[in-house]
Amino acid sequence: MALGYNTITFNPDKCDGCGDCMRACSQAKAGTDDPVHSRIQILANETPSTGEQQSPIEMAMCRQCGDPKCVSNCPAAALSKDLSSGTIDWDSSKCVNCLLCTVGCAFGGITYNVEVGHVTKCDTCDGNPACVKVCPHGALEYNTSGSVYTRIGDKEDLFVPGLSACQGCNSELLIRHTLRNVGSNVVVATPPGCIPGMGTVGYNGKTGTKVPVFHPLLTNTASMLAGIKKQYNRVGRDVTMLALAGDGGVGDVGFQSLSGAAERNEQQLFMCVDNEGYMNTGMQSSGSTPAGSWTSTTPVGKEMQGKRTDAKNMARIMMMHNCEYVATASLSFMDDYYDKLDKALAASKRGFAYLHVYAPCPTGWRFPAAETIEVCRKQVESNFVTLWEFTPDQGLQFTRSVDKPAPLADYLKQIGKYRHLNQDQIDHLQRRVDNQVKSLKAFEQTSAVS
């Protein structure tokens, strides 16, 4: 059985050491502000400098380890890992106060409290941690992605191993997760691009997918799925229609058939895997390529400094079609993605559902393959990508706060295709991000019907 758990995460870059979390913990656990009772300790970083830049602040708290040394050190079986929640429980009736557990822990996560006379440790407040709620800077977050793996880890991977996606590509990750959750009663459409390029539909008679899958044209994915669905409805069979399309097959040549299918409310889940250009064929520019981006058709030279015009925002355009369900998602926020995937699948039984998943491309955008998920995360934290969902009744709702974003420049500097940007270009992109958020917020206020 696959196990993954919710966890408290700490970003020292956002922490100013205010201590609100410690006071909240002490209040929750001992009814006092005295930080001695806090199971989270924010400390000055006293680790000897290694020469690399390091945060001045660090955190001591139980990590709820998968292979907990505190548990294995305990001679009295007072510590044990709860396999349903993932937390490490301490049983006061068994503890013999030997403190061997504190020796085993490398994180300062279980410590002797002189006031109460025994060890204390974080129990995550039963999944509703007090410290996270009071953190004014977003340095502490309660990350629920891990539970996704517990939920879907045992489901069959319907994508064969050994496909030829680039190193660090998140599309393969996305497909494996998606197909696991969608199951086998599905027809999958993958128009030309990275997704079939990695072998989804296969080569020379061999396939990369264990469910019915096909190459539509780059231009007609939504229409082909619509026709398939019509015939299954006619013969009384409930089969899921799923498109996994790149941004060119969605917003450029694929747009007419997509818009028509949305207008007709065809029953399908259409997913855009947006890597901001034609990455499969050598990184050419598309309508989804942001202004300033280097691509092989918007190069950088004396007369041109990357793409001259802004990207179109396909998710917003699809929202204006008033589809059954429209949402944006990022693979750095998997629990959010799974929640939206479930909703989109349910909506696709009623009509047209559209999911826009942002897919940073290490090869085409020029960043190290190991940083894909980090780039995804920075897209969201800077508001370059906003996470929201839309239904005709409820209107637009953000699923992650867009307040207090990180500066866009922090995101841009991580990516090679923006390396040449001058300050004017950076300011332009920052203004565009700010304006997008402003208008989405305005729409959030006005779009709900009920």
Add this chain to the structure above:
Amino acid sequence: MTTIEKAITPDIDDSHYQSKTLVCDGNEAAAWGVALARPDVMAIYPITPQSSLVEYLSQFVAEGIIDAELMNVEGEHSVMSALQGAALAGARTYTATCGPGLAFMFEPYIRTPGLRLPMVASLVTRDTLTPQCVWGGHQDAMLVKEAGWIQMYCETVQEVLDTTTMAFRIGEHPDVMLPVNVNSDGNYLSYGATGIQLPAAPLVDAFMGEKNVNWHAALDPERPMAIDPLTGGAGGPGPSMFANYRKSQCDGMQNALRVIEETHKDWGDRIGRYYSPLVEEYRLDDADYALVTIGSMTGAAKDAVDLARDQGEAVGIIKIKTFRPFPVEAINRALSKVKAIGVVDRSVNFGWNCGPVYQETLAAAQRLQRFLPSASFIGGLAGSDITVEHFSQVIEDTAQLLKGHHYDEPIWINRND
């Protein structure tokens, strides 16, 4: 199973198996031909001069005469795409288009034969832009003659109905598995009204037999497979695999010649109307020379030939019904009876400065291993009429070939109208 019976024969009695007389134009006749074939999914987008055809289909669905999914999509490109999807899920599918609509449809259109999907698409033929025009001509259909679709050209409104229904059975034959264009001349057949016979539905049902359009390629969770993996390249199994796909497609096309003949014969035996399925010979057995025609122009050509025969001219007609696959043997059987031909086209082959039917006919004739004097006539472009008088002139010009005259260029029929 009640839908068409209700429309055609309200009471289940002896009249159930009687045909019914209708007065209608070619577009309505095509719609009745579709109704008799009982399609599952139809996708439509209107375009002149096809529009009334899809209006009839919509009306038939609204009235319950046709029990099918009707998809009103946003353009011809999606029409063809939706039908491919439906066919891969097992549906019998139909649409109609022409001219610019066919041009817009081209990308998915050329893929249907490669997927070996039986499908029927009427082409209510229209001349192509530019000059901007909305009237009949064969240029649209001729532009797609190498796309891999079977193409049959109709001469009459009755033939439009009968051929439309037959086309489903031809395309779905397991030895063929190809899409079929039933071509009817825009304006002349689309809007020309005449009395026709509507066959009784039970007879047509027996004629049609069982449907199985996706036994070879399906998008079905109960039979999971990948449709259209990347195939080809210079190494591995790709080259031979691709070549064999193409060859089998050509084989299907050649098999269609036999299946078209068998299907027309069976239609005649059951319904009572026989057609020359590939090539019709008209007053040819004792002819010295012949006109080669295609489509509705043949009616006027027959009248002109009758008049010429009255004047003692030994002229006949070779009418091509099946243009794809090109019926080489049937054409050559006919050509072997004459000493010269005048081929009349309603479209242009720009590269050869002649008509495409002319070019194709000469390509077949080279297998006769004798020189066949010939002339290319081009007329009926953009809705212009090729009258009996025009054909009388064509006969006169063609007769000159017997006296050793040679034409370096095509003769433009309507150029001085």
